Amino acid sequence: MTTYILRRILLSIPVLFGILFATFTLGRLIPGDPCRAILGEKATDAVCNEFIHRHGLDKPILVQFGYYVNEIAHGDFGRSFRFSKPVTELLIERLPITVELSFAALIVSLVVGVPLGILSAVKHNTWVDVITMLWANTGVSMPVFWLGLMLAYIFALALKDTPFQLPPSGRLSPGLITVPFYEIWNLELTPGTTTFTVLNFFSRMNILNGLLSTDFKLVKDAAIHLILPALALATIPMALIARMARSAMLEVLGQDYIRTARAKGLTQRVVVLKHAFRNALLPLVTVIGLSLGSLLGGAVLTETVFNLSGVGRILYEAITARDYGIVQAFTVVIAVFFVVLNLLVDISYAYLDPRIRLN
Amino acid sequence: MSQDIQTTVKLNVEGLSLNSASLWNITRRRLFRRKSAIVGMVILAILVFIALTAQWLAPYDPVKSMLDVKDYAGRAQKRLPPCIHAFGCPEEQTQHILGLDGNIRDEFSRLLYGARLSLLIGLSTVSFAIVIGTVLGALSGYFGGWVDNTVMRVMDVLLAFPSLLLAIAIVTVLGPGLQNALLAIGIVSIPAYARVVRASVLSVREMEFVSATRALGGDTMQILFRRILPNALTPLIVQGTLGIATAILDAAALSFLGLGAQPPTPEWGAMLGAERNQVFTAPHLVFFPGIAIALTVLSFNLLGDGLRDALDPRLAHLS
Numbered sequence: 001m002t003t004y005i006l007r008r009i010l011l012s013i014p015v016l017f018g019i020l021f022a023t024f025t026l027g028r029l030i031p032g033d034p035c036r037a038i039l040g041e042k043a044t045d046a047v048c049n050e051f052i053h054r055h056g057l058d059k060p061i062l063v064q065f066g067y068y069v070n071e072i073a074h075g076d077f078g079r080s081f082r083f084s085k086p087v088t089e090l091l092i093e094r095l096p097i098t099v100e101l102s103f104a105a106l107i108v109s110l111v112v113g114v115p116l117g118i119l120s121a122v123k124h125n126t127w128v129d130v131i132t133m134l135w136a137n138t139g140v141s142m143p144v145f146w147l148g149l150m151l152a153y154i155f156a157l158a159l160k161d162t163p164f165q166l167p168p169s170g171r172l173s174p175g176l177i178t179v180p181f182y183e184i185w186n187l188e189l190t191p192g193t194t195t196f197t198v199l200n201f202f203s204r205m206n207i208l209n210g211l212l213s214t215d216f217k218l219v220k221d222a223a224i225h226l227i228l229p230a231l232a233l234a235t236i237p238m239a240l241i242a243r244m245a246r247s248a249m250l251e252v253l254g255q256d257y258i259r260t261a262r263a264k265g266l267t268q269r270v271v272v273l274k275h276a277f278r279n280a281l282l283p284l285v286t287v288i289g290l291s292l293g294s295l296l297g298g299a300v301l302t303e304t305v306f307n308l309s310g311v312g313r314i315l316y317e318a319i320t321a322r323d324y325g326i327v328q329a330f331t332v333v334i335a336v337f338f339v340v341l342n343l344l345v346d347i348s349y350a351y352l353d354p355r356i357r358l359n
Numbered sequence: 360m361s362q363d364i365q366t367t368v369k370l371n372v373e374g375l376s377l378n379s380a381s382l383w384n385i386t387r388r389r390l391f392r393r394k395s396a397i398v399g400m401v402i403l404a405i406l407v408f409i410a411l412t413a414q415w416l417a418p419y420d421p422v423k424s425m426l427d428v429k430d431y432a433g434r435a436q437k438r439l440p441p442c443i444h445a446f447g448c449p450e451e452q453t454q455h456i457l458g459l460d461g462n463i464r465d466e467f468s469r470l471l472y473g474a475r476l477s478l479l480i481g482l483s484t485v486s487f488a489i490v491i492g493t494v495l496g497a498l499s500g501y502f503g504g505w506v507d508n509t510v511m512r513v514m515d516v517l518l519a520f521p522s523l524l525l526a527i528a529i530v531t532v533l534g535p536g537l538q539n540a541l542l543a544i545g546i547v548s549i550p551a552y553a554r555v556v557r558a559s560v561l562s563v564r565e566m567e568f569v570s571a572t573r574a575l576g577g578d579t580m581q582i583l584f585r586r587i588l589p590n591a592l593t594p595l596i597v598q599g600t601l602g603i604a605t606a607i608l609d610a611a612a613l614s615f616l617g618l619g620a621q622p623p624t625p626e627w628g629a630m631l632g633a634e635r636n637q638v639f640t641a642p643h644l645v646f647f648p649g650i651a652i653a654l655t656v657l658s659f660n661l662l663g664d665g666l667r668d669a670l671d672p673r674l675a676h677l678s
Contacts, residue, residue, distance in 0.1 A: 018516030029532045141657035146649030297523030319531040
């Protein structure tokens with residue numbers, strides 16, 4: 001198992017290096033002059049030359065790449081020209097919002113998708129199956145941004161003044177202030193230390209922060225604001241997961257050992273959940289891994305629709321403003337995140353299926 | 360037990376008789392047996408019809424404002440809600456089945472022209488990706504070694520990015536616009552096809568009919584394109600049909616963000632993006648383009664799923 005994990009990690013190093021090279025190249029290929037995009041059209045040549053020299057933009061491209069890799073290896077993602085602060089700081093501010101949203105969406109899609117898929121397989125060719133699959137096919141076909149807008153319309157306007165009314169944008173109701181949980185715990189922390197950074201990162205996830213500081217009003221408010229974006233983002237993965245769970249279960253349920261289990265007199269519940277579901281897990285894990293990509297991509301759209309200032313939103317804003325630093329850093333972080341998640345998926349395969357680790 | 364043997368024998372006989380029909384006949388027969396695939400084909404047929412006849416079906420010009428239309432009887436009003444005479448809309452008002460948009464254009468006409476654009480987007484990006492992906496995958500699978508390693512590592516890097524994000528990044532470099540958006544989506548979808556083709560090539564490369572062609576003096580090109588690649592056709596068709604669905608969704612997303620089709624092009628994603636802040640005041644301008652995108656994507660998804668089942672030899676006994 002350890003050898004397998006090690007080999008798998010080694011194999012992803014070239015891919016990580018490729019990601020760095022790709023984002024670096026993309027960042028440098030962006031047309032337009034970074035100096036005038038940041039300092040404005042009226043910047044004089046002298047000012048621009050100084051700017052270019054200060055940011056090392058006059059060095060040969062390979063030297064620039066070398067600098068870049070070296071900086072990233074030291075956890076330094078450079079400065080954002082536009083916000084004029086380190087990109088790492090921006091990441092710590094914005095990433096928790098996207099992580100919270102994607103995590104909520106993943107939970108929703110698993111909690112709804114897996115049971116629906118199993119139900120659909122067990123009730124194969126009945127109306128339950130037909131309706132579930134109809135819904136799943138529609139689910140994968142809907143544009144995320146449209147679904148988000150429609151949910152906002154239904155729950156914020158059509159259901160206004162009913163108990164089902166939900167806020168269409170933002171993360172908290174106006175007037176609600178969050179206090180980081182470590183301040184409530186009276187922890188003495190110095191800004192800039194790793195502990196502070198890590199705790200600061202987690203305290204920016206409102207629900208987690210509310211739970212840790214036992215402020216349930218905050219938890220409720222944050223959760224209410226998260227429902228619509230999470231639902232919109234969850235729909236496609238939910239449908240993919242339901243479809244895959246169904247086909248994997250159908251394949252397993254048709255096998256001989258299931259017939260044997262039934263012949264032994266085991267209850268339907270035990271046969272389905274203990275005997276069949278375990279073997280249907282493998283293809284399911286693949287789909288979950290693939291869904292993560294659509295979650296991260298969909299986050300850009302969902303954050304735009306619901307006015308959430310997460311990574312996706314800032315990435316889009318940075319692109320329109322030609323803020324190289326942010327574009328590169330955020331693309332790298334998201335891609336690395338994606339590679340690591342896929343690595344975990346692969347490792348969980350080996351855990352679930354001994355044939356893989358022995359190969 | 361004897362029952363079992365009988366069924367097996369019967370199935371085998373049926374399998375034999377099936378083999379005598381051509382692959383396309385079998386596929387067509389199996390495809391028409393699936394209700395969902397038929398639904399997909401019907402929606403698609405309607406869309407193709409609309410796309411081909413948009414200029415006759417559309418009551419108004421898709422890009423011209425009502426203010427510029429000669430003899431326009433109705434009072435032109437921004438974001439006018441749908442007005443259908445048969446449903447009680449006053450006769451003195453001009454009929455606009457889906458209302459008017461923010462630039463006082465007929466939404467219904469724009470939607471019809473949008474079908475043309477969406478189908479073109481899907482077909483062109485996927486054709487581009489299939490051609491490049493097939494060449495890369497075939498070279499990679501056939502020659503192996505460093506060619507294979509280089510190509511597949513590049514594909515791995517492309518796959519390491521969530522596809523929409525990579526497309527956004529590429530459009531940034533190329534500059535916003537429909538053509539660049541299509542190119543970006545095309546590039547992002549290459550790895551899927553390269554992998555499919557490479558896998559098919561690997562599976563037949565060492566087979567006897569390939570060696571036979573080589574022994575008969577066939578050159579590399581002939582072996583690759585006449586003998587090996589036809590085997591990759593069925594998975595490519597399935598992947599391509601499903602790929603069109605994804606391409607249309609991604610293109611709509613890019614246009615929604617303002618990176619794809621630019622105004623006044625009647626592209627569904629762009630139409631939705633332009634009016635997204637009006638969702639509470641003019642929901643029809645958000646609702647209808649979204650439905651159009653969803654229906655188009657759904658039709659390709661249903662057809663792709665149907666094709667996958669119909670072309671899968673392991674499911675042959677079901678037909």
